[in-house]
Amino acid sequence: MTTGARALLIAAMVVALVACDNLERQRKARDQAASDFFPNGQVQQAPPPGTVPRGAAAREAELRQRPALTAELLQRGQDRYQVYCTPCHGLAGDGHGTVVARGFPAPPDFTEPRLRAAPEGYFVNVISNGYGQMYSYAARVAPVDRWAIAAYIRALQLSRHAPVGQLPAEDRQALEHAP
Numbered sequence: 001m002t003t004g005a006r007a008l009l010i011a012a013m014v015v016a017l018v019a020c021d022n023l024e025r026q027r028k029a030r031d032q033a034a035s036d037f038f039p040n041g042q043v044q045q046a047p048p049p050g051t052v053p054r055g056a057a058a059r060e061a062e063l064r065q066r067p068a069l070t071a072e073l074l075q076r077g078q079d080r081y082q083v084y085c086t087p088c089h090g091l092a093g094d095g096h097g098t099v100v101a102r103g104f105p106a107p108p109d110f111t112e113p114r115l116r117a118a119p120e121g122y123f124v125n126v127i128s129n130g131y132g133q134m135y136s137y138a139a140r141v142a143p144v145d146r147w148a149i150a151a152y153i154r155a156l157q158l159s160r161h162a163p164v165g166q167l168p169a170e171d172r173q174a175l176e177h178a179p
């Protein structure tokens with residue numbers, strides 16, 4: 001490379017670096033700030049009535065397709081439940097998560113009669129839309145994973161409230177002969 005070419009290259013790099021700095025320091029409006037551009041004086045604007053987020057219709061359609069109950073689905077549900085729900089609902093679903101131990105309002109126990117009677121779609125709906133003080137997990141949990149978590153909640157309920165008649169013979173025997 002000739003000296004001239006090298007000087008040109010260095011000059012180009014300096015320009016590029018300065019440009020980067022400008023990008024970082026550009027004028028911009030922050031979410032919660034006031035604005036004299038919009039009539040309501042706020043930076044954040046509500047979407048125009050009737051608009052839907054990109055991909056929302058496809059996600060809705062996916063949500064209506066309940067996946068078949070398989071061991072893989074349950075495993076996926078356990079995995080996602082432990083990532084997103086245990087902090088508050090606890091590993092056993094009894095509402096004694098670590099966040100609750102530090103002062104967050106306690107959620108109900110999944111084995112309470114009302115929630116044992118609730119259909120799985122109810123859990124899918126709570127994950128999608130939130131419930132009371134619990135916010136929506138729609139942005140974090142994909143539609144098929146919501147069904148997987150709902151299936152796993154059902155398994156958690158059964159793990160502590162299985163009718164004896166539905167247990168496999170050997171488990172029933174072990175129970176009958178328990179001290």
Ligand code: HEC
Nearest residue numbers: 084085087088105106107108123126127131132133134137
């Ligand atoms: C940050 C804590 C927190 C996390 C994380 C959380 N929840 Fe909750 N959840 C709550 C609280 C608090 C309530 C009770 C809300 C109320 O009654 O106002 C609740 C209530 C519920 C209910 C019961 C609704 C009813 O009818 O009583 C279900 C079902 C539920 N959550 C499912 C989930 C699932 C599934 C996840 C994981 C995807 C999850 N939650 C993650 C805090 C949490």
